[in-house]
Amino acid sequence: MKLTESRHINSILIDILVYIILGLGSFFMLLPLLWMVSSSLKDMGSIFIFPPKWIPNPIQWYNYIAIWQEAPFLGYIENTAIITGICILGDVLSASIVAFGFARLKAPGSNMLFILVLSTMMIPYYVTIIPRYIMFKSWGWIDTFLPLTVPAFFGYPFFIFLLRQFFMTIPRELDDAARIDGCGSFGIYWKVIMPLSRTALLTVGIFSFMENWNDFMAPLIFLNSPEKYTIALGLNFFRGFHAAHWHYLMAASTVALLPCLALFFFAQRYFIQGIVTTGLKG
C-alpha cells in the first residue's frame, strides 16, 4: 500500500515536471509570433524601448495601412497567389497521375523506375539551379512566371511518393467493379481513385502551397522586374528601404505569414497526416 502510494506521488511529480518542460517549450514556440504581432502594432517611438512592452501603447493599427502605401504588397500577393495557384494545380494533377501508374499499373521496369523516383528526392535542388537558369534563359523564360510554375506539371517525387502510398490503401475491388462497368485505366484514375483520395490530394495541395508561397531562392534567381516580385522578394526589397522601421517590417511579415498560419488552423490534420505518411513509410 505504502509503495504504490509513493509511486503515485512520484508520477504526479514527474507529470508536473513534464508540464513545466512542455510549457517552456510552448513559450519558446509561441513567443516569436506574439512578439512579431506586438511589434507590428507599435509606433516608431515605442518600438525602441528597453525593456520592451508586450502590449503596445498606443496600438498603431496604422502600420497595416502604411505598408500597402510604402510598397506594392497587393501586387506581390497577387503574383505569389498566381504562381502558387498554378503550382498547386500542376503538382496535384501530375503527381496523382504518376502515382496512379505506380500504384495500380504493372509494367516491366516499373519497380526500378519507382526507386529512381525515390532517389531523386535526395538530389538537392540547388545542384540543378545554374543549368536550369541557363536553360530558361535560352528559352526566354527569365523574368516570367514560367520557370516557377512549369516544372510543377512534371510530378514532384515527394508528392508522387505520398500519393502512391495513399492509393495503395484503396481496395482493388473498386477498380474491378469500375472495369466491369466499362471504365478504362484512366477512367478508374479519374472516377474512382481521385474522388476517394480527397484527403491525400488536399495534403499535397497544402504542402505545395507552403513550398511555393514561401520560396525565396527560385524567384530571386528567375525574376528581375519589381512588378513581378513575389511576396518573399517584395519583403526583401521592402527591407532595403525600411531597415530600421521594425514596426513596418513586422506588420509586413505578419501579412506574409498570415495565409500559412490561417491554412494551418483550418487544415491541421492534413498537415499532420502528410508528415506522418512521409516519415513513417519512408
Place this chain on the structure above:
Amino acid sequence: MSRRTRREALEFYISVSPWIIGFIIFTAYPIGFSLFLSFHEWNLLESWQYVGLSNYITMFTEDGLFRQSLKVTAIYTGASVPLGICVALILAALLNRPSIRGLSVFRTIFYLPSVTSGVAVAILWMWIFNPDFGIINYFLKLLGINGPPWLASEEWVLPALIIMSLWGIGGSMIIFLAGLQGVPQELYESAELDGATGWHKFRYITIPLITPVILFNLITGVIGSFQTFTQAYIMTNGGPNNASLFYILNLYNQSFRNMRMGYGCALAWVLFLVILICSLVLLWTSNKWVYYEGGILK
C-alpha cells in the same frame, strides 16, 4: 492475356510520362550539363572555355571562401541536426506519456512555427536577435546576463542561427510522435512486470524501436541543413567577416553575383557529392544501430 499486359504496360508508361519527361528536362539534363560546365569557365556572355579540372583544383587549394563556407555549413549541420533531433524526440516522448493531457494543443503549438518560413521568418528573427531591443537579450537581462550582439558577432552568429533552427523542429517531433505511438504497448507491459523503470523502458524499448525514425530525420535533416540559404542571405549576407557564409550562399555569390557559372557548377557538384557521401555513410552505419522489426537485434 499478353495483349492485356502489353496494354497495361503502355498505360503505365503514359501515366508516368510526366515524371519521366520532367526528370530528363529538369533533373538529368541539368545535372549532366552542370558536370560539363564544371570543367569550363563561363560568364554567360562570351563562349565557354575548357579549363579541365582547374575549377576543382582552385576550390581545394586556393579558395578560402569555399573552405570557410564548407566549415560554416558543417558546423551548423553538426550542431543543429543532432540537437534538433534530441529536442524533438524528448518533446515527443513527453507528449506521449499517457497521463499528459492536452496533447493536441501542445502538438499544434510545437508545429505552428514550422508552417512559417522564408524571408518573413528571417526578418522576424533579426528583430528577435537585435542586440539592444530584441527579446532574447531582454530575457537574458532578466537573468542578469548581458546578451551578446548575436548576428553582428563572429562568435555568436552561428549559435544564433542554431537556436533559430530549433524553432522549426515541429515536423520531426510529429514524425517521432507517430513513431512512438506505433510502439506496441505489450512490450512496455511485459517490461513493467520485470520491474523496468520509466528510464529503462525509454532506453531499451522506445529508443531501439524508433531508430528507423531517427535515421529518417537524420538524413532529411542533413540534406536540408546543407541547403540553408534564405536565413544567411537575409539575416547576415554571410557576415560578419564570412562567419555565416553558408555553402549555398557562396555558390549563389560565385555564380549569380560574380557570374562564374562554371565555378558555381563545380561547387554544386562538390555539394552534391558531400550530401551523397553523408547520406550513404548514415545508411551504411545504420545497420549497426538501426533496429528493424523482424530481425531481433542484428
